[in-house]
Amino acid sequence: MTIVYEDRGDETTADVPVRRIKFTINGQKMIAEVEPRLLLSHLIRRGLQLTGTHMGCDTTNCGACTVLVDGRPVKSCTMLAVQADGHEISTVEGLAGPSELHPLQEGFKQEHGLQCGFCTPGMMMAAKALLAENPDPTEDEVRWALSGNLCRCTGYQNIVKSVLWAAEKLRGSGA
């Protein structure tokens, strides 16, 4: 990421350290030059312009920024971009192709699993990790798997239904 500074006749700008990292985002190989302190969530949102990953609390509590790193759900506000070096990241934008929907996306619409939509991408990514590990979860297992993701609108009942809807569809399709 390029930052242009005003030239004040000193060399302070040169002090900003930059690291080069290589990673995969939604299947695409990328290289980025980042400040070591840059958060992964900011690399995704500002560097890659993938704004579907939201930031709610920037303290690892709300889960709105959940992405998958090598298939595991991670709250990207509490991981540094440099830690993504050599890893595979998936975001909501990578769930399905341009004119397709992932069963989770369908499920959330069918079961009214979202209202304001802010927690939804993180919620779906956490659910995706669950279903990859456990294709036929119970309601309790869904609730436990999503307990790191907060929603203020829905009361969760429909989110749980959405995930179970998606699980059933995924099982049916043999995916």
Add this chain to the structure above:
Amino acid sequence: MTQALDEIKIGGLGASRKRVEDDRFIRGKGNYTDDITLPGMLHMEILRSPLAHARIKSIDTSKAWEIPGVHLVLTGEMMATRNLAWMPTLSYDTQAVLATDKVRFQGQEVACVIADDPYIAKDACEAIDVEYEPLPAIVNPVQAVADGAPVIRDDKENQPDNVIYNWEVGDKTGTDAAFEQADMVSKLELHYPRSHPSPIECCGSIADFNRATSKLTVYMTTQAPHIIRAAVALVAELPEHMIRIISPDIGGGFGNKVPVYPGYVCSILASILLERPVKWIEDKSGNLISTGFARDVYLKGEMALRKDGKILGVRMHTDADHGAFFSDAQPSKFKIGLMHSAFAAYDLPAAHLTARGTYSNKAPGGVAYRCSFRVTEAMFFQERMMQAAATDLGMDQAAFRRMNFVRDEDFPHRTPFGFLTDSGQYAKCLDVGLRAIGYEDFRAKQAVARKNGKLLGLGISTMTEPLGAGNSREFDILGIKMFDSAELKVHMTGKAILRTGAKTQGQGHETTWAQIVSHELGIPAEDVVVEEGDTDTAPFGMGTYASRSTPVAGAAVAMVARKIRAKARKLAAHLLEVSEEDVEWELGRFYVRSAPERGVTIQEASMAAYSNMPDGMEPGLENTAYYDPPNLTWPFAVYIVTVEVDPETGVWDVLNMVAVDDCGVRINPMIVEGQIMGGLTEAYAMANMQFITFDAEGNCVGSNYMDYLLPSAWETPGFELHSEVVTPCPHHPIGAKGIGECAAVGGPAAFVNAVLDALDGTGVRNIDMPLLPDRVWEAITHRRDISGAPPVRADD
């Protein structure tokens, strides 16, 4: 041709239509404020006060200016030169934008930095050196009025103490007389603790002042964009037509995004000064410690009772802690909002309420957190008082309520505080709830369990909430009357665009408003696109809060559609070559009364508006409606909870929860149920864990999600919803009432009543929310009330 349309199939009234807005949200293609990037955009961060009450001795910003990438450092002193150090509040007080003389709460805005990058702006905030002289902090109303208490608002003339108002409503003489006749008097005292709406998305804005056009565009997280435009015009003295407020997708509001916050004002000024777009995105701690809180009211009251259980009168007193500035975001003509809606569902001969508001060194705001302006406190006290009175009388909880309900045949009913309730079937709702929870069976099971040392409890709560501000007689914001609006443009092919003055934040307006148009015109809902939130295109309206969208803007949608239909009827008559009086309407089609097979569809009439209008008729098919409701709408609900309390740990679990909501006609049942479940969850959160408090120095405890607990999917119980009772609103065009907040309003008392019911016989009369395990354990173990939040709480 003559086959009538199936309204449900075209997505009309009563269809559980899947949401239109979901299509972008599930793809991560929403457009929230922080998702917007403008060319040349800079980033703003705010430096906040670490102290609750302190005099500012000096602010040294020189080191911040030296950091490369910093463009501007704003302080209160600089704001003052532009007359912007203070701003007016919605409650006719003033609020500091950036502190000049003192800081008055922890987290108050002291300075802000605008830089190339938010990381640089944050670095620069840390480089600002502020010297404070600490002052004693006031954190509750008792301290606020104590002798020798420091005066928090020494900036104001004629403010010798910390009292904001003393106010009263009701009939004192009549109430005194009722108490003289009483066989017994029941009393209750409690604290409705401070809470925070805490939408997952924090507040933010992007101000973009264009010097070339003199136009200021602000993208911001606001539930009421037109109010913001008016406020900016009045406060910043900018011409109103040169201000455009755009409220993009909002990540939840719940009242938190109604007020004007200093961050918005600073980003606007910074953009004007720098002539570049300036983005401010608040972090979670900033949101929790500085923006609109809710509740924080100490309530006490007594109820005059006849031996047989008839209520003769109620006295109430409220002590409200408003924080450092009286900036309650409430538009009623009443100082403590709609607190006097308490007991509206009960037939009360007399009632009197006194209220006092005080300042403290806590964040200001007083927002209507998922409720209609203090109704949550009113209904909570009502239902806690009802439980206490029934217990004192030795009467059954359900029977006591049923006996005192306003009866179906007594509407319209004037409450002792002057409200006019207009419809409801209260006893029927209660019966549905009792049946669903298995009332008699549970009572039997409870008695057996108690013999075995198990504590089971059942809590009932009812509520009727005055929803849908205005009417314009009793509600205004800074003098602007509380109506709302809708504009409908039907294109020649019969497709349409609808805009309203409301602003959805998850309620699904894009889906439901189209359903109302569909109901009125027979245009399939999918043919109607809905837009809100841009003041340059939307008709003037007051925004979305206090469950006012359906009662007011939703009514305007129906009314504008009827205007369109009236014109379309003339066009149809012209096309059918008959007089207008001979034209009949069925959903989506006009036809000749004497020859029903001869008709034109609404789409054909739309085309005629642009291609074949009668002589003398103005072309086009567009209109606007402004709607000033004749009264509030009064939904009613019964919530019943059963719990088991563990006496060893104080932990309580919800066994069942039943919700019976009568909100009149449901536009989209799926969305209504979603709103109810969301409200029940917030009710559970308030009763169980949401806890924001302050230590004696005024440090906010609950400034992040590790301390301020929100329930996750794991803790949140399941809910059983009932929709069989429907009492249409008599004055709303489609018979709908507000619903978005009912469950959050009426729910908390059900949980608390259930836990206290489990403790029946221990002598414990009250435990303040949240009912944390340590509080419940202490109440059980020491058989005493836990009332009054720390540090007011006197331990023995």
